[in-house]
Amino acid sequence: MFLSAPSSVPHITELPWQPPERLFPLCRDEDSSVFLDSGGPAEQERHRWSFLCPQPAGQVTLPLTEMHLFPRHLREFLAAHAPNSELSSPSSPDLPFTGGVIGLLSYEAGMACEGLTSRHETDCPAFTALACRDLFIIDRLEQKLWWASIDGLPPPEVPAVLPPPHSYPAITAMPEQSAGTWQAAVRTVRDYIAAGDIFQANLTMRWVASRPAGLNLPHLYEQLRTACPAPFGAWFHTPDFTLLSASVERFLSLDHQGQIETRPIKGTCPISTDPQQNDTLKDALRHDEKELAENLMITDLMRHDIGRVCQLGSVDVPQLFAVERFAHVHHLVSSVTGQLRAGYDAADLLAATIPPGSVTGAPKYRALEIIDEVETSARGAYCGTLFRLGWDGALDSAVIIRSISATTDHLKIGAGGGITYPSHPEREYEEMCLKAAPLLNVLHTHGR
DSSP states (O other), X not given: OOOOOOSOOOEXXXXXXXXXXXXXXXXXXXXXXXXXXXXXXXTSHHHHEEEEXXXXXXXXXXXXXXXXXXXXXXXXXXXXXXXXXXXXXXXXXXXXXXXXXXXXXXXXXXXXXXXXXXXXXXXXXXXXXEXXXXXXXXXXXXXXXXXXXXXOOOOOOOOOOOOOOOOOOOOOOEESSOHHHHHHHHHHHHHHHHTTSOSEEEEEEEEEEEOOTTOOHHHHHHHHXXXXXXXXXXXXXXSSOEEEEEEOOEEEEEOTXXXXXXXXXXXXXEOOSSHHHHXXXXXXXXXXXXXXXXXXXXXXXXXXXXXTSBOTTOOEEEEEEEEEEOSSEEEEEEEEEEEBOTTOOHHHHHHHHOSOGGGSEESHHHHHHHXXXXXXXXXXXXXXXXXXXXXXXXXXXXXXXSEEEEOSSEEEEXXXXXXXXXXXXXXXXXXXXXXXXXXXXXXXXXXX
């Protein structure tokens, strides 16, 4: 079954401008809510649009044992909540997303799609999706705001600004491994590379904190989005699991004409406040043989993954090794494009490509096996993907990195990096800590 545009469209109303942070309080007291929150410079396309659904119309969740049914369940869930009657709309602006499904696929869900089972237990659902029939659409560049509703419902009243909550004790997340233990795992991965098993593997670990009683998760997210503005920031909240994301990495996009793009990120260097030193750091990243090799291998892996569902000969690499600046670091970013094969849809594309290649390794299947062997816990949502799928079949998605996962008992942060044979264990550990530091600081300063 191919996902296609329904015969009707949501009722869309333009509203007076309000910034996203004024709308987010609508999510405070809901059992489920979702906010795709693009932060950073709004003039860049990836930072421009935000979407907030304060009251999703439904939820579907699949365990790992049923991931082979994921494409079917996603299609059925989208169809069950799609528009089913003609509605008049006072305006029909060209908007990227006017409703559909917003979903989360865990890293272990991706392993299942590759035919593998992790040895680690996870407290994150394999697949959870929320139906977004009524939502705010926010254009940060033009400072415009719309309300889209399938049933023509009026927008909810934006609540008054509340004073900040009382201070909370600092939350200190503890690393699950010592520096020495993690660096030993790097050496193990290098041994596998030397033996010819793989070319590269992404090695990660977690920091874990007990969830304090009475923790104000919305306030924690507000602090995260302020400290770490990101193009693929997100609040994805359900009764049992909440993702607070400051992801910088797009995974896959698919337009309604079947054009696919994926933008793998591999290669990192710090940002300096000194412009001359900053240029030096960027130039060094552009010429770092280890970082370039790492990016090239992941770019090639993504060419292979999307090639599973693309028209023959349509896969291309229009951008290779571009240095792009984000909130706290520079990254090497490439772009891979392709045309979806006739008869395939977004569900097929996701099933063929998860977990994202930039957080696995090459060859992918063997890298997944080795990662599961050397890492000491499940990744859960971290290194999975968060996606939005519209009524027209168009898809956008992010790799879940730079994120906080919250269950009823714990808060978790993950970080890691790509390991190749030239990798230095101490340098890789320092780079991993550089990525985790802003998130750990948000936890530590929460409520202050």
